Amino acid sequence: MVSASTACPHSGLFSRPRAPGYLVMDSFSSAEEVREMRDRMADLVAGFDGANSAVFSTKDHRQLKDDYFFKSAENISFFFEEKAYGDDGCLKQPKELSINKVGHALHELDPVFKKFSFSESVASLFSSLGYKRPAVIQSMYIFKQPGIGGEVVPHQDNTFLYTEPRTCTGLWLALEDATINNGCLWAIPGSHKKGLVRRMVRDENGTHFDRPSPVYDQKEFVPLEVKSGALVVIHGDLIHQSFENLSPASRHAFSLHVVDTEGCKWSEDNWIQRKTAPEPLYVS
Ligand SMILES: O=C(O)CCC(=O)C(=O)O
Secondary structure: OEOHHHOOOOOHHHHOOOOOOEEEEOOOOOHHHHHHHHHHHHHHHHOOOOOOOEEEOOOOOHHHHOHHHHHHHHOEEEEEEHHHEOOOOOEOOOHHHOEEEEEEOHHHHOHHHHHHHOOHHHHHHHHHOOOOOEEEEEEEEEOOOOOOEOOEEEEOHHHOOOEEOOOOEEEEEEOOOEOOOOOOEEEOOOHHHHOEOOOEEEEOOEEEEOOOOOOOOHHHOEEEOEOOOOEEEEEOOOOEEEOOEOOOOOOOEEEEEEEEOOOOEEOOOOOOOOOOOOOEOOOO
């Protein structure tokens, strides 16, 4: 285990004795802002021909040897749901109901997602958390499709986006109401105080985890049901997950992962190895 003493130096918000390691900010985005992001994604999916894509699964991480996955750090890539395909290898439902997520550089390359990511409200949140030079390192539009939306197994974001000391914070914006039925986030309150369990390391063969995942007691997780427009701020060491969406309702969300680029070092064996340095968020 990576020791708790190298944990993120930021934010009294998360270090108070009973801090759960997450914060829900209701009505962070207006209905118009949410609609703009959803409409933009509908246009991007409509323009996607399906030719260049991959499947995304957090269960076996089979995408992790995939060049398409590595290159997605600096472009806009489309990942299908594992259960999107029938035995004949064809999609069982329309393309727009088959995509698991789009990532990982929407915040840089798409004007609508860039506007949100570099907004004053996002930047000032990180300055209030004590970041010196925060930068978005990845963004994802997550669909959690009706009936087939894949589970996201329990994890800590610092496992995948490691700096020394650790500084990753996740922002998860609900673009639809997220409920127990359609696959909301679940988290273990206070788990961010127990250190980082493991890292995912990139090597010449792809990626691997340096330790197996612990088995978590599901009774420790609490659901984070939120309304569309709410922002969930997630400490990088918080254990969180989401279940498969077996309901008829989708659960769209836009997520950003932010690290500090001053006073800490981006690990050379993270899966994201950028050709260009990420642009920092600025508070005017
Ligand atoms: O949207 C989900 O279901 C999971 C997202 C998540 O775990 C993350 O963004 O770190």
